[in-house]
Amino acid sequence: MPDVNIVFNNKLPNCPGKSAVGLLVDFPPNSSTPPHTHAGASVSVVVLKGTVLNKMNDGPTYVIPTGGTFFEAPGCHHVTSDNFSTTEPAQILATMVVDTKIVEEGGVAALVVIDPEYVEAMKAQGSGK
Known part of the structure; x- marks a missing residue:
């Protein structure tokens, strides 16, 4: 599973109630994020290292190399987000415009909302069901 850290969090004075939040996501080789959404945020992403x-x-599945970008509109369901390499790490910077209240109250966990079905499947797998 990737390591996710908030690297900036700035309230937007020209957009009351909104913040620009940067998430640095470090993918070990052959890792992926679970299917997820982003709490109604608009998300612009740049691949800083590796290929995802x-x-x-x-939509289609596609490969994004270092320097490539993509955009997630509010409500977007991010089905696949994988490090394409089995031997090299990858890193992305996701910049989100999100309700300030969401990030203040919930931090990273509130910004990456993992699909409930995935969470339940992992719980069942862990319990041997």
């Missing part, structure tokens, strides 16, 4: 495999909503 990406699929959003019902």
Whole structure:
């Protein structure tokens, strides 16, 4: 599973109630994020290192190399977000415009909302069901 850290969090004075939040996501080789959404945020992403495999909503799966970018509209379902390499790490910077209250109250956990079905499947797997 990737390591996710907030690297900046700035209230936007020209957009009351909104903040720009930067998440630095470090993918070890052959890792991926669970399917997720981003709490109604608009998300712009740049690949800083490595290559990632990406699929959003019902769109195609595509490969994004270092320097490549993509955008997630509010409500977007991020189905696949994988490090494409089995031997090298990858890193992305996700910049979100999100309700300030969400990040203040919930931090990273509130910004990356993992699909409930995935969470339940992992719980069942862990309990041997």
